[in-house]
Amino acid sequence: MSNPLKIWLDRDGKLLRLQLDKPKANIVDAAMIAALNEALGAHRGNSDIAAVLLDASGPHFSFGASVEEHMPEQCAEMLASLHGLIKTMLDYRVPILVAINGQCLGGGLEVALAGHLLFAHPDASLGQPEMLLGVFAPAASCLLPERVGQSRTDDLLWSGRSVSGSDGLAMGLVDYNADDPQAAALGYFDKHLAKKSTSSLRLAVQASRSGYVGRTVAKLDEVEKLYLDELMSTHDAVEGLEAFVAKRPAKWENR
Amino acid sequence: MSNPLKIWLDRDGKLLRLQLDKPKANIVDAAMIAALNEALGAHRGNSDIAAVLLDASGPHFSFGASVEEHMPEQCAEMLASLHGLIKTMLDYRVPILVAINGQCLGGGLEVALAGHLLFAHPDASLGQPEMLLGVFAPAASCLLPERVGQSRTDDLLWSGRSVSGSDGLAMGLVDYNADDPQAAALGYFDKHLAKKSTSSLRLAVQASRSGYVGRTVAKLDEVEKLYLDELMSTHDAVEGLEAFVAKRPAKWENR
């Protein structure tokens, strides 16, 4: 099996590059999550790196998670793994920059939102369409309120609608717009991070994100439990996922 | 006594309509609060509804609470009832859309802010004038920081000034502007909520708002206690309310 993730060191070993490499969908499936977790874990103690740049090959960041892996029998394992990755990213010791082109949806947007600074093309399309499949987006339920406030979070999650990169900038969903988000993130690294002491930077990261990380991780544990214990026991969640896989309309029974 | 609240089911039973129906002031008094509490309680377990739309008949949403009911002898009962309604709305299981025209002031704005998505006319006038009467707005003290941040909350509450619906949109006080806020809210329902599984939607609401609800309810309990135990023991709070009712200028003694 080819590695779904390209991993290399850039900028004289100071920048860890991670590139989702299963275009064009770049599905965030078990293999992709494991590869991300492994790469981040391997470099967690690397005092040479000052930042991580996460992007994707091809025209799209990611179409989202694997719907098949959301089926009841695999769901608990998949969520534990995905949320482990989210927690690792949230509490990572150096800044994680994320460059986003094209579609960035569902589990793909959840992974991007766990990064620290997001650079998006103004025409990128960002959204959490989970509700269209009868399920909710657990990590986005925790990550979005901190970026866009509670009512915009509710709007995005309940509607399942997507927004453009430029609308995302206006609401705080992303931090920068650029026609070449990857180049913008590299430029940010060169200008603002490359010359910093990495030991000081690591403590600055911990200081500024303390509070945020604890709050978000605590909510994520609670919401994961709600997903597994309650949502997955409903008829409609299973029906929605099965209908999607079978490419047929779902029939809701509101239970 | 005529019912101060119109209650009906719309959109094939999928949308609970609640309309403040004591124009033009639509005062949020004991009768109105009780009617809202009862209607929301009666439909809390109704798995057919996908949302609530709260609006008002006449040109104004609400001029606010009953000042007479804020007098020392009735105040504790009135606040318990109003805050019970606020908590019910905050933690309601389906989205509460609120459509706002004209004046939306004091207790009226507090009730609106406890809703989930706010649609306001750009020329609507929103504010918490309580400080002009020598009291503070307890629920708004808890609801505003989550929408507009701490310093804008302080500004609005301490000054007592009103802002327009369009300024409110810019600062996150409301979510959408529309010349016909009721039609906009109905359009949102038709497009984004009507076709969702209500069992999945109910869990999505719980997931996204977890954290926010607990935080806000805990603060509301604390602030209610401050209002009853400290504010109502001051000369100026009672003087401000009595002067307002007597339509005379208040004489502050700063105690």
Add this chain to the structure above:
Amino acid sequence: MSNPLKIWLDRDGKLLRLQLDKPKANIVDAAMIAALNEALGAHRGNSDIAAVLLDASGPHFSFGASVEEHMPEQCAEMLASLHGLIKTMLDYRVPILVAINGQCLGGGLEVALAGHLLFAHPDASLGQPEMLLGVFAPAASCLLPERVGQSRTDDLLWSGRSVSGSDGLAMGLVDYNADDPQAAALGYFDKHLAKKSTSSLRLAVQASRSGYVGRTVAKLDEVEKLYLDELMSTHDAVEGLEAFVAKRPAKWENR
């Protein structure tokens, strides 16, 4: 030693004026911090005052803290004193208005951010350059997320970059822009605060800021400990401060 702070009562004794008075740098050093702490402490129970206006003489608000006082042997005492001032301001019983011209950097911006409503010239320059010296800004790590969100906080703190007053307004770092910030703050006082009951205002301040104050103070204690126990044990933090004082480039060892 001349008093580094001008202190007087304005507006018939209703407005406490505090003016940093060591232009042009207005360094927030031990003497300045002590003077601010003393003045605020002396007026904490003054029921005549409805607000505080903090500004600075000369063209700049403040270039920041004393780098010499950040050296290991003085650091704990300096931080305890500065953070004591920050906590006093955060929880002050009447609104603290801050008027900002010119440079407002480092410890100077931290003190300003502990105020409640910030009025800045559009061309003012606001930033936390600590990371350029190999240290982080402990109070700003706690105050900024509440104003500008986590990702903009990270961006400002990690990069050390400055933003203009007008950019600061757009991101919520300051509350108002004005060509004469001092006059704007005085105008705000005259219009919105001067005629309020100060006893009611004091309780309104406590009500709206409850939650925010507790959260921020708890994080500040945690971050101060991280600064003293971990950051000051690194080679690079000491090297950065020493290099700055010696006006030579720092040599990072990433440890």
